Amino acid sequence: NAGVTQTPKFQVLKTGQSMTLQCAQDMNHEYMSWYRQDPGMGLRLIHYSVGAGITDQGEVPNGYNVSRSTTEDFPLRLLSAAPSQTSVYFCATGGGTGLYGYTFGSGTRLTVV
């Protein structure tokens, strides 16, 4: 049982390049989300989805794009990477009420130079 799988684990990009961070889950959860964590800061919500075909913006959506064509996958696209997007990115899924919390992937550490 893999849970939530994120790829790649590490990535270095040049300013202006684009890339896709992958997130896949095998827990059959409807809710999926992307967070970024910067040093000394908490987790800030980028985008989230409550089911296939439905996505919405979080608190820091600029520069990122998402789609949700299946229950299992929720990729995050960086359209034109900027140094301010250097961060650790976490994908999270949730299956029920707020009482049970989210299951997080192990993260993608992204550096934009």
Added chain:
Amino acid sequence: DQQVKQNSPSLSVQEGRISILNCDYTNSMFDYFLWYKKYPAEGPTFLISISSIKDKNEDGRFTVFLNKSAKHLSLHIVPSQPGDSAVYFCAAYNTNAGKSTFGDGTTLTVKP
């Protein structure tokens, strides 16, 4: 406007003693509160939660207390163990919005 605040960036305690981590929130619409633990190079893991209609929830060595009038919650770890050393995030969940808001985290160090 930070809706969930953890005012102590770090906490150091001796093994066997109690660890108390604090969290304040501003939005009355939150109806669940959660604590997550995060080790370096790993994703956060869910630890314990509490509904807004409760004032205490206990799970083994971990107890979460909620004071709604003060908009304050705390996580007690008794007794603390070196393996508890990690970053602890407080989170608040709004059912209507369908999403969680996280604090900045508190780094707990338990010394042997």
